Amino acid sequence: MEYHSFAKDCIDELKVLQEKFNKDYDLDSYANWFYDQATGLLTFSSNEPELNFKYFEVGSFSHKSDTWMWSWHNENTSENAKVAAKQIKDFGERCGFTKLTNGCFEIDEFEAWEFVAIAAKVINGIGAYRPVNDNGLKIFLVITEHVDNETAKNIKNKYIECSDHEYRRVAFVCQHLNFATRVGFEESFETLEGMELSEEDDFQAWCDQCESIRVLEDGWNHNTMKFAKLRVVCEACYFKMKELNLGSV
Template sequence: MHSQHQNFEEFKDQCLDDLMSLQPEFMKLYDIDTYEEWFYDHSIGAFHFKSSDGRNLFFKYVDVGSFSTKTDTWNWGWANTSTPKHVSRPLEKVRQIGSINNFEELTSGLYKGDEFTGWAMTAISANLLNAIGSYRIPHKHLFVYFIFTNELTLEEYNQLKDKYVDCASHIADRTAFVCQHLLNEKSIGFNEPFETDPSIENNDDCQAWCDECEKVRLKEGEWTDNAVVFANIKVVCNQCYFDIKEKKLKA
């Protein structure tokens, strides 16, 4: 971890040097320039390169942020309300380093910059999050910056699609499961098979049920058909899940 008194400019320049060494190797290793098309899917946090000869590449990504050529501002992914939390959550480590070292550039969500700011913040994120490469795409007056954390197989890519759900409130996030009663503000209790933490990206199949469902489960001795029917499990996104959990535990 970087000392509190380290100079930001020195740290930034070192990260840029590291990225300048890493990026050509990444581009060469995966032959990125031979892929004519690219797609990114915020709902699952996966980037897809596609070639006309049928080749495909998939990467798990972190949405670092965007630079606006209209306002000359840098907007971190974690500060952008249109960016799902699960594709920017790893940036919390970058913010922590910024807080420890008093690096305002890493803790301010939106600030003035120039054409080099995007690559500088991407380089720092790549360094701190052990990225294997980075990529920049144009979008209207914006340049959007990504870092890739690992390659995905086609099977892993398809599995990700099964683990995420579209959400009207939070765009998209991992699927979670709650009993029908927890969607009602009058329900009491929040029971889980294991303790969950919103700061952990890969919580496995978050599940919760209210106290009334717990009474039925205990009476039945397990999750019998009767208990399952009573619970009438609903699918929600992870963010909705933890919003419900916070409200119920405060009640």
């Protein structure tokens, strides 16, 4: 497979895809847009109702330097927003397409759209969107699916604003877990930062004291919950506490 002919085919397919996407959702009729790396949602609004989509960030283009950066190469892009873009890199490695595997390099904006078209092809996107951030940097997104407002609300409710880590997923810890003292770390299931969770699951952890009482009481009940006094923290704070308690001394 030759890169330039493949990229041209992807551009032609994206034009058709984008025409259908704009016809189906009429994005120009909405006054406001907002994309959130934490939730992975792109939201359009005027009044009610909102229009929500799941998306991933393909990369960014700077007119100041005529430079493209893939999101998987950008340390400032959250893992949630760029995880799908890593599939583009894997695809490029399999096909020998170096433009899909180099993290940052000089291009023109048309090539940026080629990358978006390729990403939409590989990931089966339903459309693309290009917001501009406060620094004039153009961010290229591939939209993967429409999300009904109730589902979008449930997704957004699973996030909390943290003074140290901005918006992250909600996590629950007992009152004894902290950032300075090792008190043990028990979880409802084995966790990794950034992992996908089902709608029913949350990050939950408690200390050794809470675990002793939980075992003594044969599970969670009024007494164990009263002793634990679970509190809400963000996902990043949760894993900072986990690292303190389970990391090497």
